[in-house]
Amino acid sequence: MKRVIALRGATTVSKNSEVEIKYASIELFSEIIKKNNIELEDIISVEISCTKDINKAYPGKFIREYFKLDHTAIMHFNEMEVDKSLNGFIPLCIRLLILVDVNKTKKEFVYLNNAKKLRKDLLNK
Structure with missing residues (x-):
């Protein structure tokens, strides 16, 4: 029996810059898919949030084109800026939430570059 899981990164x-956003988005999505052994056809949707200092391109556009996800729902949001949050403000940050129909329980979240600061609790696992 399959079930839906949420993968984060x-x-x-x-x-x-458009080039940086493209490269980083494709790299992050690739790592999440690879580490979790996900088949592209099992992806239900992709939610993307960016800090407000990213405004030169939509990361989802590059993910859709590169991985040919023409029939996958992709949505973009601005990341909240919360005063005195535990993680602090990480500038130029792209976050992904991928909903996948799978038959497994183990999840591997992926945090790259300066975004590793967001989830220090996951770095040593």
Whole structure:
């Protein structure tokens, strides 16, 4: 029996440019798919949030084109900025939430570049 799981990950770019956003988005998505052994046809949707300093391109556009996800729902949001949050503000950050129809329980979240600061609790696992 299959079930839906949510896979998370985040990365950062060094500057707000279309090229950087494209490379980082494809790299992060690839790592999440690879580490979790996900088949592209099992992806239900992809939710993407970016900090407000990323505005030169939509990460989901590059993910859709590169992985040919023409029939997968992809949605973008701005990341909340919360005063005195535990993780602090990580600039130039892209976060992904991928909903997948699978038959497994283990999940591997992926945090790359400066986004590793968001989930230090996952780094040593």
